[in-house]
Amino acid sequence: MTTVKTLLALPGLRLRVRAGTALLDRPVSRIFVTELPDPGRYVSAGELVLSGLLWWRGPGDSEAFVAALAKAGAVALAASGADSDGIPEDLVEACTRHGIPLLEVPTDLSFSVVTERVVLALAAAGEGARKRLLSAATEDASVETLLDRARAEIGLPCWVVPAVAPADLVRRFVAAGGRTLESGDVSVRPVGGRQALPWLLAIGGALTSAQAEIAEELAGLIGLARTRADEVRAVTDRVLEPLLTALDEGSDPHAALTATGLRGDLRVVVARTEGSEAARGILTELLPPGALVGPAGETTWAVAEDDGEWPEDWPATVTASLSTVESLLPCRRVLIGISDRSPVSVLRGAKEVARYALAAAAERPGTIEVVPGGEIGMHRLLLAGAPDELRAALRRRVLGPLLSYDAEQGTDLVHTLRVFLECSGSPTRAARALHVHVNTLRYRIGRASELLGADLTEFTEQLDVYLALSAGS
Structure with a gap:
């Protein structure tokens, strides 16, 4: 079991207790990052809340924030200084008053590092094979690190191929029924883990039985590293939820948008995977780096920056990629709608465009349907907004x-x-x-x-x- 006290002992974090010393035995279930002044509706019981205190403007601001955490059942708050003076005193007092342990995060420590270490600690506390395999991977065992080690052990080139990559290896793997593919020039096997879209581990050459055993272990460890990265990203991406809520409710989205870190023109994307909750995993693979993807479910929303270099053929490319691995998909159909490039001022309208594009995709007969908002006539979009x-x-x-x-x-x-x-x-x-x-x-x-x-x-x-x-x- 991972407790608040456990997190204090994690190497490299250097967390310092500022309040709630007697409450450090509370078990931690997850970590949640927020900069909202009232995060109560998004925090779940058992969560460690991580905040850079961007919501803090002056004495008195801490009361509502900490009260919301206490009401939601948060187990602790980890925060970095709102200014050069460090943690505000009214935050220390509010945490003491509401029984919320307060951990000070060093200002030179990235929140992404804190999040990754906490998620890894939570995962490592699991039971059975998952715990043993994660223990086998060192703290910094990224996918590239694991591949480097495997290259030294096996003595052959090793690389990872996403299933959506336009590669001949993917087509050959699918033709082999999605199982290990052995040929004279390459050995290909699926990376372990339950993912919406598989990764493939490719090794350049025929393998001996000993090399094949190392390859199987490597595929499993890469799968665990990917799962860990996905869990960290899922925590980070939760900052998108308040923005989606604001757009749905018609409230001012600017505060929620600021917390996401998204800038410039944006695109809204929505995916539906009929018969499974794979929409988030699919969008995570298909969207460019920096995009924020909403919670897992049959329908999942995402927002991505568009700096003017968004590929015009994205719908066709995505359709072709998903069609190649159609037999490996964990759902009956994949439907995707995408808005036009839009400034923040019309983001709510962009979400509606994506919503209607998704509806248009659902009306089409294909297993993979990706519809850009630009294909939908203006009159249909206007009518779609009417009750x-x-x-x-x-x-x-x-x-x-x-x-x-x-x-x-x-x-x-x-x-x-x-x-x-x-x-x-x-x-x-x-x-x-x-x-x-x-x-x-x-x-x-x-x-x-x-x-x-x-x-x-x-x-x-x-x-x-x-x-x-x-x-x-």
Whole structure:
């Protein structure tokens, strides 16, 4: 069991107790990073809260923050100084008053280091094989370090290939059924761990039985290193949750956005993995470094910076990559919607664009569907923002007589009218599309005009009618 006292003994952290010395035996379940002045709704019981005190502006600010931690069941607060004077005294007093142990983090220590060491300590406290394998990996055993050691042991080149990489090895591995692939020039095996998208361990050459045993152990350790990195990232990415909440609730997102560290123009991405909760893992693999990805689930949101170099072919590239490993995916379908590049001022609108792009992807038949917001017509995006009841009322107001006529006479003038407008009001093109004589088409459009009391040769009236037609689709 990992306690607050355990964390004080972690090498290199140099944490100093400032309050709550008698409360250090509390068990720690997770770590949560926040800079919100009232983080209560995002903190869970048993969590160690890590903060750089960016929310602190002066004496008195600490009371609400610490009270929220105590109410949520946080076990301790680890903080670095809000200014050159170190930890504010009112924070020490508030932690003492509310029974929250306060640990001072050295100002020269990166929060990413603190997070990684804590997550590793929590993981190492696990039982069974996981604990033994993690103990076998040294504290700094990154994937590259493990590969370096394996190269020395095996005497052959070793490298990791993400399953979404456009590599021939991936296609050969998939063709082999997703199992170990042995050929004259390379040995490929899946990296251990339950991941949404697998990594492959490639070793350049045929392996002896002893080398194969080392390769199997290496694949397992790389899987554990990846899991550790994913757990650390999941903690860091939780800073995105308040921003997503603010966008959904229509509140001011600027404070939450500042805490994320995202700058400049942004893109909002949403993924849905039907039949599994793999959306987060898939987005984590596909999005560029620096993107923040929301919690795991069947649907997961992400926000990424776009400095103007976002690849225009990203949807096509992602579709091709996922299609290559389709047989290895842990879900029935992968649907992704992505907004246009947007400034912060319209971020809420960008989220809606991504949401509607995801809905458009769901309407398509493929197993892998990635839809950019730019593919969605402006009128459909505007209609998507209107409540269902309003769209139905407007459709009935504009098309009511035509809908009633079709129902009574068994005709389909609504469909004829839609085709006519989608053919830019050209009787010849519409007649060809409907496989009728052009005079028949003109008669039907004339009848529709009479019923609607509209001049369907006028652009503004065509626009009103087309919007009404689209409101029902």
